[in-house]
Amino acid sequence: DQQVKQNSPSLSVQEGRISILNCDYTNSMFDYFLWYKKYPAEGPTFLISISSIKDKNEDGRFTVFLNKSAKHLSLHIVPSQPGDSAVYFCAASLLSNDYKLSFGAGTTVTVRA
């Protein structure tokens, strides 16, 4: 049973505009949530994380928002750049479970010029 879900398989956005990626989870015990970015033929790279006790974390153009009551998080990329075109994975960690990550299926972002 998938505990982390990304319901939008793809997103197309114009360069300079905002990209919003969404993620839902079912396990309210998750301690941290993470976003990874993946280019073709490369391994996923860590992008940004947020603790379950926070509702926002910002790092440059990337901001993650967490709504615990809705079991929902989102990643905002502002402004979107061509190099942001990639697959983005949402993941969640339960620290008491050997730091194992549960991943969503991913969202492919295409930034149009």
Next chain:
Amino acid sequence: DAGITQSPRHKVTETGTPVTLRCHQTENHRYMYWYRQDPGHGLRLIHYSYGVKDTDKGEVSDGYSVSRSKTEDFLLTLESATSSQTSVYFCAISGRERSYEQYFGPGTRLTVT
């Protein structure tokens, strides 16, 4: 970047043959993980290790075994490869300061014919 390498990077093998994938890290991290990535499924954990000779199963462990005789090496073995094991395999290590963050190797693309 975390010092993680995977070998081979690509492999084509026949059904029924044994295959071993290698993950090597230079970071002396305790936790190591093996994932497979398939379309529509994101990354799914196969097996992981929490120390030398200490391993445990993930969510898709059937048909796979692992071994870790040294801190730096984590081997994934397909005892008798099947076509359903055609996938891209990623190794990851947990972060030193923030163990909930994982850092991934470049991946191995395995095709079972």
